[in-house]
Amino acid sequence: MKKMKWLLVLAVALMxxxxxxxxxTPEQIVRTVSRDVLDIIKKNDxxxxxxxxxxxxKVAPLADYNRMTKLAVGRYWLSATAEQQQALVRxxxxxxxxTYLSALTIYKNAQVDVxxxxxxxxxxxxxxxxxxxxxxxxxxPLDFSFEKTDAGWKVYDISVEGISFINNxxxxxxxxxxxxxxxxxxxxxxxxxxxxxxxxxxxxx
Amino acid sequence: xxxxxxxxxxxAMRNPILxxxxxGLLAGCATPRNNYDPLESINRPIYSxxxxxxxxxxxxxxxxxxxxxxxxxxxxVHNFFENIVDLFAIPAALLQGxxxxxxxxxxxxxxxxxxxxxxxxxxxxxxxxxxxxxDFGQVLGFWGLPSGPYLMLPLLGPVTTRDVVDPxxxxxxxxxxxxxxxxxxYAYTGINAVDARAQxxxxxxxxxxxxxxxxxxxxxxLQRRWFKxxxxxxxxSLPMAADFEDPQVNNGTPVASPVPAAPGAESQP
Numbered sequence: 088m089k090k091m092k093w094l095l096v097l098a099v100a101l102m103x104x105x106x107x108x109x110x111x112t113p114e115q116i117v118r119t120v121s122r123d124v125l126d127i128i129k130k131n132d133x134x135x136x137x138x139x140x141x142x143x144x145k146v147a148p149l150a151d152y153n154r155m156t157k158l159a160v161g162r163y164w165l166s167a168t169a170e171q172q173q174a175l176v177r178x179x180x181x182x183x184x185x186t187y188l189s190a191l192t193i194y195k196n197a198q199v200d201v202x203x204x205x206x207x208x209x210x211x212x213x214x215x216x217x218x219x220x221x222x223x224x225x226x227x228p229l230d231f232s233f234e235k236t237d238a239g240w241k242v243y244d245i246s247v248e249g250i251s252f253i254n255n256x257x258x259x260x261x262x263x264x265x266x267x268x269x270x271x272x273x274x275x276x277x278x279x280x281x282x283x284x285x286x287x288x289x290x291x292x
Numbered sequence: 293x294x295x296x297x298x299x300x301x302x303x304a305m306r307n308p309i310l311x312x313x314x315x316g317l318l319a320g321c322a323t324p325r326n327n328y329d330p331l332e333s334i335n336r337p338i339y340s341x342x343x344x345x346x347x348x349x350x351x352x353x354x355x356x357x358x359x360x361x362x363x364x365x366x367x368x369v370h371n372f373f374e375n376i377v378d379l380f381a382i383p384a385a386l387l388q389g390x391x392x393x394x395x396x397x398x399x400x401x402x403x404x405x406x407x408x409x410x411x412x413x414x415x416x417x418x419x420x421x422x423x424x425x426x427d428f429g430q431v432l433g434f435w436g437l438p439s440g441p442y443l444m445l446p447l448l449g450p451v452t453t454r455d456v457v458d459p460x461x462x463x464x465x466x467x468x469x470x471x472x473x474x475x476x477x478y479a480y481t482g483i484n485a486v487d488a489r490a491q492x493x494x495x496x497x498x499x500x501x502x503x504x505x506x507x508x509x510x511x512x513x514l515q516r517r518w519f520k521x522x523x524x525x526x527x528x529s530l531p532m533a534a535d536f537e538d539p540q541v542n543n544g545t546p547v548a549s550p551v552p553a554a555p556g557a558e559s560q561p
Binding site: 208216223225228244246248249250251254255257258259260262263275279 | 417423502511518525529532
């Protein structure tokens with residue numbers, strides 16, 4: 088009986104936790120997550136692999152990698168098979184984490200200031216504007232595009248100084264798909280991801 | 293007769309930017325609609341040429357510069373050129389009726405030119421006078437001129453037809469016109485180019501990682517200009533590929549009117 092009670096308390100605590108998270112506005116999410124991510128980087132300064140795993144775990148529940156990949160692949164998405172789509176999402180996600188981590192290690196002493204938000208293309212979308220502040224440097228605009236899903240708010244695009252991560256890949260991806268097909272794109276992405284992994288391992292050794 | 297032809301030719305040679313701008317404008321007239329890079333077939337070879345020059349000349353120079361020069365010297369040189377950028381930002385802000393930005397830029401120039409010894413030290417940064425990045429391309433964009441076709445200029449790099457106005461103004465009104473003798477003028481231009489390239493060195497790795505560097509530079513440049521013309525708060529993000537179809541995104545409803553054809557159809561703030 089006592090054990091059951093304890094389980095109940097735990098269950099309630101967990102539930103309220105997730106309810107709280109679901110009620111957070113996109114602005115609050117950006118504030119807490121950016122603070123947590125910068126903390127992770129500061130605390131694990133030397134250990135790149137550990138930083139990558141911790142940041143990935145922190146960010147993954149908030150990112151809609153599926154939609155990001157879909158938007159980046161554009162009109163070719165529908166012509167890909169389910170397996171190809173899965174592979175694309177997996178490789179695109181790795182690339183995104185890698186790209187932003189290399190940026191974050193430079194900005195580890197930075198601070199993220201949320202400037203405000205506004206409704207996006209529809210009522211279910213919100214764009215949060217923020218600025219990365221580094222001592223003695225011009226603030227860097229950093230924008231997050233959120234969408235409301237059944238599992239709460241999720242990010243589907245990030246822009247640095249107005250340059251969207253998705254948009255920047257769409258034309259390049261279509262060039263590759265036109266030349267080498269969807270499998271060609273998957274191969275290109277995974278080759279680059281694994282060579283980047285190799286260089287990270289080499290650096291930490 | 294012969295004389296006037298020679299004069300014209302000399303004009304074209306002495307003002308390569310104007311000459312290229314004129315070419316770009318002419319070409320722009322024959323632009324098919326709904327395509328933000330109608331000159332891609334001309335731009336791509338020019339980009340390859342630029343890449344070659346960069347690899348052989350500019351990048352090694354910039355690397356040598358950052359390796360050899362003590363960093364305070366690098367910093368001072370960079371500050372010096374930024375002070376001139378701030379100087380041009382004053383009229384550019386005024387022409388858009390942005391009084392605060394103009395005042396800030398004026399304040400920066402005054403402080404940095406005097407206390408900062410001719411712009412060598414960025415005192416204004418210590419005083420936290422914000423830097424506004426206005427330029428003459430943004431002035432035209434502010435007043436409703438669409439950006440026109442994207443151009444890749446030999447040696448000068450990416451620019452939209454509208455934004456050519458900025459290098460033209462800076463070139464004709466800038467300090468180069470007043471620097472004598474000629475040797476000093478070349479030195480000024482050369483150091484300016486090396487400093488500008490040195491600023492971009494940290495991005496080289498990222499660029500090398502791209503599948504299609506031409507497309508990457510174009511898409512980055514156009515989105516950044518769109519962002520700047522709207523002072524960091526554009527009404528919508530620039531659609532970079534005309535052929536965008538995602539049923540889930542559109543939710544069955546048509547995408548906001550016929551999708552604006554990238555920079556060709558900018559709406560105004």
